Amino acid sequence: MRIERVVLRRVNLPLVSPFRTSLGIEYDKPAVLVQVITKDSEGWGESVSGFDASYSSEYIESTLDVLQRHLLPPLLAAEQVTASTVAGLMGGVKGHRMAKAAVEMAVMDAELRSYGMSFATSMGAVTDRVASGVSVGIMDSVPELLDAVTGYLEQGYQRIKLKIEPGWDLAPVRAVRERFGDDLVLQVDANAAYTLGDARHLARLDAFDLLLIEQPLDEEDVRGHAELARQLVTPICLDESIVSARSAADAIALGACRIVNIKPGRVGGYLEARRIHDVCAANGIPVWCGGMLETGLGRAGNAALAALPNFTLPGDVSASDRYFATDITEPFVLRDGCLDVPSGPGLGVSPLPDVLAEVTTAVLEPAA
Ligand code: OSB
Ligand code: MG
Known part of the structure; x- marks a missing residue:
């Protein structure tokens, strides 16, 4: 197909509650939306880059810049x-x-x-509902955390992920495990807040029967993760370190992870995400779908990806109301701890024009 126009929108959605991680605190969710227009179809994309470069080197303004200056011109010319x-x-x-x-x-x-085919079908989905977990931010106190987790469990989320950092790790994990019992599927995410020197401290998390510890060390410290893995019983899962199928294959070969978090945005798209899924499957490494607080557009694609066969663990693909009072698409809702995988053509969802207008802070159209 020939692309006639591309419209870029910078949007900003207020979060229902601030989201704090070892990287910082977020009050709003920014995104760049890419609308591709062809003669007889249109499509939507969403960039997961954030306000700052704390999670990765990319950030919202760098995304807008590279799209306009370098990525879109060759597409508009093709x-x-x-x-x-x-x-x-x-x-x-x-x-x-x-x-x-x-x-x-x-x-x-x-x-x-244009074909009338869904993301799920095109990627090889094997289910029409995906298990939903929730990522719970760092809180000011343990009682506040217990209240938040109670609320999510009452809604039916199938697993809890606690964000941790030095000073907020053993105590919150112990409190959640004691309050909710051994059956709770519980995992933690450090967003690279530790070093290998913390290995003995991190090994104390082994007492709490966690499903996994996500990205404890720096994204480039793959060998450090392999060394840490030898000192922990809890499986290591990588997020930031996995940027491609090749980096996944390398991390697995080094013994740096037993589980992989796949985020399409981080790895260059859904097709590379599927290749990572395949590499992991071939190596007996289970995967789950991570999230970047996506709007309903990214959430639709992520739900479709999470329906592939090696996504055997619940993902950070939560319902729209975990993030936003009003999503830009029809909201994703939790039903028996799962989200439905959209089955309509393409993503199966589109932006609601009124909401889109309300959250849009800039519209840019690079000249063809
Ligand atoms: O590390 O998984 C992460 C959000 C922003 C940046 C990094 C991460 C996250 C989350 C949120 O954990 C997961 C979600 O979208 O619910
Ligand atoms: Mg993570």
């Missing part, structure tokens, strides 16, 4: 662009995976809509 060729057309640009992921997502959505 006669033919498809989901499977768009990565190649952007291949002259190093890195910027979050920006590339948003473009690929929009192209894939437009293409699949």
Whole structure:
């Protein structure tokens, strides 16, 4: 298909409650939305880059800049662009995976809509509902955390992930395990807040029967994770360190992780996400779908991805109301601890024009 126009929107959605991690605190969720328009179809993509470069080197303004300056011009000039060729057309640009992921997502959505095929079907989904977990931020006190977890469990979330950092690790984990019992599926995420020197401290988490510890060390410290893995009983799961199928294969070969968190935005898109899923499956490594507080657009794609067969653990694919009072699509709701995988053409959801107008802070259209 030929792309006639691309419209970029910067949006900002207030979060229902502040989200604090070892990286900082977020009150709003920003995103760049990419709308690809062809003669007979249109598609939507969402970039997961944040306000700052604390999670990865990308951030919202870098995404807008690289899209306009480097990624979109060759696409607008190309006669033919498809989901499977768009990565190649952007291949002259190093890195910027979050920006590339948003473009690929929009192209894939437009293409699949023109065929009437869903993301789930095109990627090889084997289920129409996915188990939903929730990522719980760092709180001011343990009682406040216990209240938040109680609320999520009452709604039916199937597993709890606690954000941790030095000074907020053993005590909150112990309190949640004691309050909710041994059956609670519980895991933690450090967002790279520790060093290998903390190994003995982190080993104390072994007492709490965690499903996994996510990204304890620096994203580039893959060998450190392998060393840490030898000192912990709790399985290590990597998030930030896994940026491609190749990095996943390397981390697995080094023994740096027994589980992988796959975020399409972080790895350059849904097609690379599927390749990581396949590499992990071939190595007996279970995966789950991470999240970046996506709007309903990214959530739709993530739910479809999480329906692939090796996504055997509940993901950070929570209902819309865990994040926003009003999502920009029809809201995703929790039903028996699961989200339905959209089955309509493409993402199966579209932005609601009124909400979109309300959250949009800038509209940019790079010239063809
Ligand atoms: O590390 O998984 C992470 C949100 C922003 C940046 C990094 C992370 C997260 C989450 C949120 O944990 C997961 C979600 O979207 O619910
Ligand atoms: Mg993480």
